[in-house]
Amino acid sequence: MKNLMLSLIALCLALTAGAQTADTTSAEGYRFTDTKIIPTTAVKDQSRSGTCWCFSTLSFLESEILRAGGPAMHLSEMWIVRHSFMDKAEKYVRMHGTINFAEGGASHDVTEGIKAHGIVPFEVYPGLNYGTEKPDFHELSVVLKAYLDAVVKTGDKSGKALSTAWKRGFDAILDEYFGPLPETFTYEGKEYTPETFAAQLPIDLDNYIDISSFTHHPFYTQFIIEVPDNWMWGTVYNVPLDEMMQIIDHALEQGYTVSWGTDVSEKGFSRTKAIGIVPEADTESMSGTEAERWGKLTDKEKEAALYKFDKPGKERTITQQMRQTAFDNYETTDDHGMLIMGTATDQAGNRYYYKVQNSWNVLPPYDGFWYFSRPFVAYKTTSIMVNKQALPKEIARKLGLK
Structure with a gap:
């Protein structure tokens, strides 16, 4: 009896183990092995604010400070955001409210903002003066735009000159939400102004350039990228798609991170899996029966099969024209900024993933990092910011950069 019970228990355990193995294999998901990691500062949280552009670019600059041998530091995102709101407001009113006034921005807003206003550490200016421990703009954005729209509407309707008070009033609102701006501060035993603190950082802000790849402007020229959040009308260098990808790869190989502007509204972007892919049905490797079965599926069923994220599979080959069409049709929008800081392979040995630091x-x-396939980055990049020293020499020459 005892031997029979032991045999039955052993059989049950074997069946259970077999079932678990089969289940794991059928839904293996994605498993990544990092192949290149560039040091960065800690993952941040933009929380309820549309300021990814600032978080990602300051993380980029913080990694540049590390690369230059400087200390790990947390630069104040809200210092840049607050100044950006004021600069943006002046242009919005000057343009009679016909440009975008919102929370969004671009990488060059940060570098140009530091040039114009300096920078301070996060400890000096958290910018959270409205009762929360993390950024929350649900009220702030509405208040700011309503104020500016009232100024513009009144000026247009009256035909009179704007008052001398509107800028002071707007600045006072910013002070209440973000906190007054310090003129001087002490950091690690030394006294600074925002300008002197920026000047002592081991980075040269003139080294940072924006790159993109579209056919509606000539290659190897600069153009103002036509996205709503480019309120500053900043320019990007235009290169062919394969050279944009070469720039990213070369920068990472040389130990430089890349500030990345992209579109995360795609079905291939999974918030729960923390990956981004551009899947395509691999009909060539299907047997006749499988191909026939696939052909009978509805578009909805095919889409569900492609976006299960259950295991690595074939991805689309991205062309220059695909990028352009998606941009022109509003399928690619400038809705998120992150930091590319490494590369990885999946369990199938595919060597085309970028490891990315997010601000969520x-x-x-x-742990706050994501993996994006090379096709996703090729397809959905709106622009990148890199240190021009990280460019391949031949591409730098074509752009007239030294």
Whole structure:
């Protein structure tokens, strides 16, 4: 009896183990092995604010400070955001409210903002003067735009000159929400102004350039990228798609991170899996029966099959024209900024993933980091910011850069 019971228990355990193995294999998901990691500062949390452009670019500059041998530091995002709101407001009123006034921005807003206003550490200016521990703009953005729209409407309707008070009034609102701006501060035993603090950082802000790749402007020229958040009308260098990808790869190989502007509204972008892919049905490797079955699926069923994120599969080959069409049709929008800081392979040995630091807090499955396939980056990049020293020499020559 005892031997029979032991045999039955052993059989049950074997069946259970077999079932678990089969289940794991059928839904293996994505498993990544990092192949190149560039040091960065800690993952941040933009929380309820549309300021990814600032978080990602300051993380980029913080990694540049590390690369130059400087200390790890947390630069104040809200210092840049607050100044950006004021600069943006002046242009919005000057343009009679016909440009975009919102929370969004671009990488050059940060570098140009530091040039114009200096920078301070986060400890000096958290910019959270409205009762929360993290950024929350749900009220702030509405208040700011309503104020500016009232100024513009009144001026247009009256035909009179604007008052001398509107800028002071707007600045006072910013002071209440972000806190007054310090003229001097002490950091690690030394006294600084925002300008002198910026000047002592081991980076040269003139080294940072924006790159993109579109066919509606000539290659190897600069153009004002036509996205709503480019309120500053900043320019990007235009290169062919393969050279844009070469720039990213070369920068990472040389130990430089890349500030990345992209579109995360795609079905291939999974918030729960923390990956971004551009899947395509691999009909060539299907057997006749499988191909026939695939052909009978509805478009909805095919889409569900492609976006299960259950295991690595074939991805689309991205062309210059695909990028252009998606941009022209509003399928590619400038809706998020992150930091490319490494490369990785998947369990199938595919060597085409970029590891990316996000600003959505330290969350699973990768503690605030994400993995994006090379096709996703090629397809959905709106622009990148890099240190011009990280450019391949031949591409730098074509752009007239030294």
